[in-house]
Amino acid sequence: MNFKKVSTWQEFTNCPAIGVDVCKKYLDLVGLSGSTSFYRRIDNTAQAIGEFAKALGQQEFKGTILCEATSHYHLVLAVMSCEAGLDIRVINPLMSSKHAKSAIRKTKTDRVDAHVLATMVLTEPNLPPPLKLSRSHCLVRHTLGLIHSQEQHLQGIKRSLDSYLERLSQLNLEAGNAYKQAVEVFKQFKDCHKHLLSELESYLLETQPERQEAIERVCAVRASHVVTLRSSPLFSILRYPAQNPG
DSSP states (O other), X not given: OOOEEOSSSHHHHTOSEEEEEEOSSEEEEEEEETTEEEEEEEESSHHHHHHHHHHHHHTTOOSXXXXXXXXXXXXXXXXXXXXXXXXXXXXXXXXXXXXXXXXXXXXXXXXXXXXXXXXXXXXXXTOOOOOOOOHHHHHHHHHHHHHHHHHHHHHHHHHHXXXXXXXXXXXXOOOOHHHHHHHHHXXXXXXXXXXHHHHHHHHHHHHOXXXXXXXXXXXXXXXXXXXXXXXXXXXXXXXXXTTSOO
């Protein structure tokens, strides 16, 4: 498989399909145009991705960009591509792995994986629809994730404090200052959790003002219930198309 390495975006603007292999530090991009595979590697940073998205947007790129959902490492690419008006799709890695296995290959390289994704744009009939993602949506999504994590820690800390106090009581012992300090920290953590819920409400109202009544009702529920409401239609803005991992 031959790749033509390029240093400008001009060649990519005429490609109907661009595959992007995402990792923590880099993005490997392969654009397909006829029998030619253009290749370029850029840093996975807002500056480098911004230049890529801006160049394609200014040159009226009409093709499709495809990448995998890789933890949070694809989000900058996804958001900036959406902001530039580009057609970007994000798929579950399991979907692309099936295509990779069907194409017999002896080596596993980032550019080959990007080529598989670009080929999928041209051959896969069941790609998800174009992604619609904004920075506000990402803020809501990650705030909800932090709330979920906080809730798990709060429950664990409370169990530990209750268990500690119960054991001391059984031995007719009094808790020392360290325990009292731990209780105070726990209370501060709970207050922080409440403030985060309040911020989440504000973020949701900014992105979906038409759902003000429902949002206020949900955010009034105690935090442990908010976690169970992640699949509610209220949080539909957080979810990728059904084929993609949330």
